[in-house]
Amino acid sequence: MQLESSAQRPIIGTGASELGGSIKAGSGKKFDRKNRLLIYNRFFKIACIASAVFVCLVLFSILFFMFRTGVLTFQDVSPMTFFFSTDWSPENESYGAFVFIFGTFALTLLTLVISVPLSVIIAVFLAEVAPKWLRNILRPVLDLLVGIPSVVYGFLGLTILIPLLRDLTGTNMGDGILAAAIVLTIMVLPTISRISDDAISVVPRKYRDASYALGATRFQTIFKVIVPAARSGIMYAVILGMARAIGETMAVVMVIGNTPQLADALFKPTSVLTSNIVMQIANVPFDSTWNNALYMMGFLLLIISLLMIVLVRMFQRKGAQQ
Amino acid sequence: MNMATTNAPNAPKNAFRSEKNLNHVKNRFFTVFVWGISAIIVLFILALLFLILEKGLPSLSWGFIMGLPSEMEEGGGIGPALFNSFYMLVISLLISIPLGMAAGIYLAEFAPNNKLIGFVRVCVEGLASVPSIIFGLFGIALFVEMLGIGLTIIGGAVSLAFLNLPVMTRVTEEAIRAVPKELKQASFALGATHLQTIRRALIPTAISGIVTGICLVAGRAFGESAVIILTAGVSTSGEMWDFNLFSPGATLAVHLWYVQSEAIVPDAVSISDKAAAVLVFVILMFNIVFRIPLWIKDRKNR
Numbered sequence: 001m002q003l004e005s006s007a008q009r010p011i012i013g014t015g016a017s018e019l020g021g022s023i024k025a026g027s028g029k030k031f032d033r034k035n036r037l038l039i040y041n042r043f044f045k046i047a048c049i050a051s052a053v054f055v056c057l058v059l060f061s062i063l064f065f066m067f068r069t070g071v072l073t074f075q076d077v078s079p080m081t082f083f084f085s086t087d088w089s090p091e092n093e094s095y096g097a098f099v100f101i102f103g104t105f106a107l108t109l110l111t112l113v114i115s116v117p118l119s120v121i122i123a124v125f126l127a128e129v130a131p132k133w134l135r136n137i138l139r140p141v142l143d144l145l146v147g148i149p150s151v152v153y154g155f156l157g158l159t160i161l162i163p164l165l166r167d168l169t170g171t172n173m174g175d176g177i178l179a180a181a182i183v184l185t186i187m188v189l190p191t192i193s194r195i196s197d198d199a200i201s202v203v204p205r206k207y208r209d210a211s212y213a214l215g216a217t218r219f220q221t222i223f224k225v226i227v228p229a230a231r232s233g234i235m236y237a238v239i240l241g242m243a244r245a246i247g248e249t250m251a252v253v254m255v256i257g258n259t260p261q262l263a264d265a266l267f268k269p270t271s272v273l274t275s276n277i278v279m280q281i282a283n284v285p286f287d288s289t290w291n292n293a294l295y296m297m298g299f300l301l302l303i304i305s306l307l308m309i310v311l312v313r314m315f316q317r318k319g320a321q322q
Numbered sequence: 323m324n325m326a327t328t329n330a331p332n333a334p335k336n337a338f339r340s341e342k343n344l345n346h347v348k349n350r351f352f353t354v355f356v357w358g359i360s361a362i363i364v365l366f367i368l369a370l371l372f373l374i375l376e377k378g379l380p381s382l383s384w385g386f387i388m389g390l391p392s393e394m395e396e397g398g399g400i401g402p403a404l405f406n407s408f409y410m411l412v413i414s415l416l417i418s419i420p421l422g423m424a425a426g427i428y429l430a431e432f433a434p435n436n437k438l439i440g441f442v443r444v445c446v447e448g449l450a451s452v453p454s455i456i457f458g459l460f461g462i463a464l465f466v467e468m469l470g471i472g473l474t475i476i477g478g479a480v481s482l483a484f485l486n487l488p489v490m491t492r493v494t495e496e497a498i499r500a501v502p503k504e505l506k507q508a509s510f511a512l513g514a515t516h517l518q519t520i521r522r523a524l525i526p527t528a529i530s531g532i533v534t535g536i537c538l539v540a541g542r543a544f545g546e547s548a549v550i551i552l553t554a555g556v557s558t559s560g561e562m563w564d565f566n567l568f569s570p571g572a573t574l575a576v577h578l579w580y581v582q583s584e585a586i587v588p589d590a591v592s593i594s595d596k597a598a599a600v601l602v603f604v605i606l607m608f609n610i611v612f613r614i615p616l617w618i619k620d621r622k623n624r
Binding site: 037038040041044045047048049050051052054055056058059060061062065066069118121122124125126129130138140141144145146147148149150151152154155156158159160186189190217218219220222240243246247248249250253254274277278281282286294295298301302305306308309312313 | 345346348349352353355356357359360363364367368370371373374420421422424425427428429431432433442444445446447448449451452453454455456457458459460462463464466467484487488491515516517518520537538541542544545546547548551552556575576578579582583591594598601602605606608609613617
C-alpha cells in the first residue's frame with residue numbers, strides 16, 4: 001500500500017496541474033478511472049516527446065553518417081583537388097568534383113531563370129485575374145501535379161523532350177543541361193506558383209482598394225502594389241523550388257547525359273551531384289576513396305539544402321515583421 | 323499616375339488622356355498575356371499527363387499487371403514491382419504516420435514556446451528539405467554497411483519512412499494548430515483530459531488536413547525512386563506475393579527507370595509506357611479516393 005501511494009502521488013500531482021484540475025478525486029483503488037486516464041495521458045505525452053526527439057535524431061544521424069564517411073575522402077585527396085579539379089576519373093585515382101558542383105549550380109540557376117517568371121505569372125493569374133470557378137479547378141490540379149513522381153517527369157523528358165530538342169537543333173545532341181532545366185521547370189512550377197499564389201492572396205484587400213482608388217489600372221496595381229507586398233512570400237516559394245531543383249535526382253539522371261564534363265554549353269551531356277551519386281554508388285565498394293568522395297558530395301548537397309532552410313526562415317521572419 | 327500630373331502643365335491638353343489610354347492598352351495587353359501564358363502552361367502540363375495515360379492505359383492487361391518481369395525476352399510484366407510498391411508503401415506509412423503524427427501533436431499541443439523547441443522546429447524543417455538521395459546514402463550506411471542486411475525491402479521502407487517523417491510532422495502540426503481554440507476550451511470545460519481532447523476533438527476536426535498530408539506522403543512514397551534504388555536495389559525477387567522483408571525490393575518507379583535506361587528487353591518502350599501509366603493512374607487514384615470525400619465534406623460545412 002505504501003509503495004503504491006508513493007508511486008501514484010507524482011502522477012496525480014503533475015497531471016492535475018496540467019489538466020487544470022479537471023479530474024475529480026477517484027475511488028482510491030490503484031487502477032480506477034482517474035488513475036487510468038492520468039497514466040494514459042502521461043504515456044501519450046511521453047510517446048509524443050519521444051517521436052519529436054526521434055525526428056531530430058534522424059537529422060543528426062544523417063549529418064553524422066554523411067560527414068563521417070565523406071570526410072575520409074580528404075585522407076587521399078586534397079580539398080583543393082576535390083573542390084576545384086575538373087578531372088573526375090576514379091579509375092585513375094583522380095577525384096575532382098568541380099564539374100558536378102558547377103553543374104548543380106548552373107542547372108539550378110537555369111531552372112530558376114525559366115521557372116520563376118512563369119510561376120509568378122501563373123500565381124498572379126490564379127490570385128488576381130482568373131474567375132472564381134477556374135481558380136477552384138486550377139488550384140487542386142496544381143496541387144495534384146506536385147505529387148506526380150519525378151521518375152515520370154524524367155520519362156517524359158527522355159521520350160518526348162529530347163527527341164523534340166534533337167529535331168529543333170538538328171543535331172544528335174539532346175541530352176544536357178537545357179533538357180534537364182526544362183524538365184525541372186515543369187516539376188517546380190506547381191510548387192512555386194501555388195505558394196506564391198497563397199502569398200499574393202493574403203495581401204490585405206485595403207492595398208488593392210487604395211491602389212484602385214488612386215486610379216491605377218489592374219496591371220499597375222498588381223506589379224506596383226501587390227507583387228511587392230507579397231515579395232517575401234514569393235521569395236520563400238522560389239527558395240523551396242530551388243531546394244527541390246538542387247536535390248532532384250531521377251528526373252535529372254534520365255535527361256542530363258551522365259558524362260563528367262563541364263556544362264559550358266546547353267546541349268552537352270554533363271552530370272550533377274545527385275545524378276553522379278546515384279549512377280555510381282551501386283558499383284563501388286563501401287570502404288573505397290571513390291565511395292567516400294560520393295558521400296562527400298552528398299554531404300555538400302546536405303549542407304546546401306540546410307543553408308536554404310536558414311534562408312527560408314529569414315524570409316519568413318521578414319514576412320512576419322511586415 | 324505621377325507622370326500624368328507632373329507632365330500636365332507643360333504638355334498639351336490631351337496629354338492626360340493619352341497617358342490614360344496607354345495605361346489601358348497596357349492593362350488590356352497584360353490581361354491577355356497572363357491568360358495566354360497560364361493557359362498554355364497548364365494545358366501543356368495536363369497534355370503531358372494525358373499523353374502518358376493515353377499511351378499506356380488502353381494496352382494494359384492483367385497479364386502485364388500481374389506478370390513476372392523478364393530480363394531478355396518480350397512480354398515481361400510488372401507484378402512483383404507493383405506488389406513491392408504497395409508493400410513498401412504500407413510498411414513505410416506504418417512507421418511514418420504514428421511517429422510523424424505524434425511529433426506533430428507534441429509540437430502543436432505540448433511543446434513550450436522556448437528556444438529548444440524553436441530548434442526542434444528548425445530540425446524538422448531542415449529534415450524536410452534534405453534531398454531524397456541523401457536518405458538513400460544514409461540507408462546504405464545504416465542498413466547495408468552497419469547492419470549488413472544488404473539491399474532489402476525493409477531497408478527501403480524504413481528509409482522512405484525517414485523521408486516522409488518530417489512532412490507528416492509538419493502537416494499534423496499545422497492541421498492541429500488550425501483548429502479553433504474554442505473547441506479545445508469547450509472540451510476541457512466538459513472535464514475531458516488532454517488526451518481525450520486531442521483524440522475526440524482536435525484530431526477529428528483536423529482530419530481533413532491530416533488526410534491531405536497522408537495523401538501527399540503516400541504519393542511521394544509510391545513514386546520515390548532514388549531512395550529505393552540505393553536501399554532496396556533495382557531487382558525484385560522474381561516472385562509474386564513475396565512478403566519476405568529481406569528480399570530485394572525494386573518498386574514500380576524504379577522498374578520504370580530500370581527498363582528505360584538499363585535493361586535490354588526488346589519491348590522496353592512499351593513496358594515503360596505502360597508502367598508510367600500505371601504509376602500516374604495509382605497516384606491520381608490516391609488523390610481522388612482520399613480527397614474527394616473530404617472535399618465534399620468541406621463543401622457541406624461551408
